[in-house]
Amino acid sequence: MFSERVKNIELSGIRKIFDLAQGEVINLGLGEPDFHPPEVVKRAIYEAVEKGYNKYGPSKGFPELRSLIAEKYSNYGDFTADNVLVTVGATEGFMATMLSVVGPGDEVLYPDPGFVLYKPHIRIAEGKPVAYPVYQENDFMPTQEDLESRITSRTKAIIVNSPGNPTGGVFDDATIRMIVDLAEDYNLVLISDEVYFNLVYDSEPKTFLGKYDKLIFINSFSKEFAMTGWRLGYIITSKEMVEQIGKMHYYTVACPQSPMEYAAIVALKEAGDYVYEMREHFRKRRDLMYSLLKDIPGVEPNLPRGAFYMFPRVDVDNVVDVVKETVKRGVLCTPGEAFGENAKSHIRFSYAASEEHIRRGMEVFREVVEEFLN
Ligand SMILES: Cc1ncc(COP(=O)(O)O)c(C=O)c1O
Structure with missing residues (x-):
């Protein structure tokens, strides 16, 4: 009944991982600004x-x-x-x-x-x-x-x-x-x-x-x-x-x-300048998330120079398990493998989120990584 064309493509599995989260979540998985239009x-x-x-x-x-x-x-x-x-x-x-x-x-x-x-x-x-x-x-x-x-x-x-x-x-x-x-x-x-x-x-x-x-x-x-x-x-x-x-x-x-x-x-x-206002917020949040990630053992972030994503390498055997556990504890993030074969040891965090959420999210992530490293 279906064309080869449609059978050859799949929807990404990210949603399934996000479904693991119960109750109130801290969303660091979003691909969009957390602001509204001007x-x-x-x-x-x-x-x-x-x-x-x-x-x-x-x-x-x-x-x-x-x-x-x-x-x-x-x-x-x-x-x-x-x-x-x-x-x-x-x-x-x-x-x-x-x-x-x-x-x-x-x-x-x-x-x-x-x-x-x-x-x-x-x-x-x-x-x-x-x-x-x-x-x-x-x-x-x-x-x-x-x-x-x-x-x-x-x-x-x-x-x-x-x-x-x-x-x-x-x-x-x-x-x-x-x-x-x-x-x-x-x-x-x-x-x-x-x-x-x-x-x-x-x-x-x-x-x-x-x-x-x-x-x-x-x-x-x-x-x-x-x-x-x-x-x-x-x-x-x-x-x-x-x-x-x-x-x-x-x-x-x-x-x-x-x-x-x-x-x-x-x-x-x-409203041509609106993006520059958002950018100043993103810059602060980027610096905050970077400094918090840098202090987590086994996590190597790169200071991103654009967009609003942090894509650290995480030195554990199975990064997807770390992501699943982080999501189960209410912090949404995305395994690198959702973005290609070459990114299996990375996790994507969006910093289009409040500073409070970034701080709490990074605390939870640190706990999870430390458990996996021990
Ligand atoms: C790199 C990249 N290209 C394209 C898009 C899609 O943008 P649009 O909302 O304009 O369809 C996105 C959205 O996340 C993106 O990150």
């Missing part, structure tokens, strides 16, 4: 509905929104509305991209550990997922050798994600240059997932945008404006690519959600 943006939704933005809109997004997105990135290139496609979250942007770029047998390189969408999306497009490793020793940036040794005559595209989920790694300028050069040399499409674009702590955003002509830059309103549930994202790429990806997008969702687009216009015009 007040003006929340109000804009009501206004949009009252004003009649309840109908289908243009498939590629409202022209005003597309222009504002192009303008927002004007430091990185000469973009216009024609370079922008408004999508239903980065997730739909990603799927439409995969279906437009990848065909049967095409190989696509993706990071391991990496975000959970990449491998299934490549598979759904009937491509062949080829994992490349990123290691804590190299601040979770890929090396040229690890990438180049995986490129074959069938390689079509490379997926990159900086700042990274689950690692918090941010690529430096040399790594970005190296990857762009490789893509150029082998004539590959570069798909850059930059949904944490503005959540970098020690520098200006480091981006692939404007550095390569076959680049598909994917971003979202989800993290930047704390509106994950509103499902609004966008792609910036060549006009030709927008036309092609726009077809897949049209036949999947028809158009983005009109009231959300209205609110996104308000967000860009009136």
Whole structure:
């Protein structure tokens, strides 16, 4: 009854682990800000509905929104509305991209550990997922050798994600240059997932945008404006690519959600600094969680330079058992193996949580690790 396509993909097992938690939980397992959207943006939704933005809109997004997105990135290139496609979250942007770029047998390189969408999306497009490793020793940036040794005559595209989920790694300028050069040399499409674009702590955003002509830059309103549930994202790429990806997008969702687009216009015009306020909170929480993790025997954290995840290596035999026990005691976190084969000795903690929860969560985690080490 079911297609091979759907039979070939699985839902992640994280939920099952989260179900072990009883009663009140401290949630360090979340992939989203613990804030809500800015007040003006929340109000804009009501206004949009009252004003009649309840109908289908243009498939590629409202022209005003597309222009504002192009303008927002004007430091990185000469973009216009024609370079922008408004999508239903980065997730739909990603799927439409995969279906437009990848065909049967095409190989696509993706990071391991990496975000959970990449491998299934490549598979759904009937491509062949080829994992490349990123290691804590190299601040979770890929090396040229690890990438180049995986490129074959069938390689079509490379997926990159900086700042990274689950690692918090941010690529430096040399790594970005190296990857762009490789893509150029082998004539590959570069798909850059930059949904944490503005959540970098020690520098200006480091981006692939404007550095390569076959680049598909994917971003979202989800993290930047704390509106994950509103499902609004966008792609910036060549006009030709927008036309092609726009077809897949049209036949999947028809158009983005009109009231959300209205609110996104308000967000860009009136709440552009919101992300920097959140970032200051995240920075403090990052420093707190890092200092607490560093003191736990057998736990090696890396100071993340972006996003809101800590991805320490934990020196015990079975990390999943540590996670299960931590979750049973009410602290949600995610085993590294949920993000790939290469991350089995890691655990992901989100620090998009209150300082009190971070302190209590780390106390519980310390107790569990100490028990496992003894
Ligand atoms: C790296 C990465 N890419 C994409 C997404 C999906 O974003 P959106 O909510 O815009 O679909 C997430 C969400 O957690 C993410 O962490």
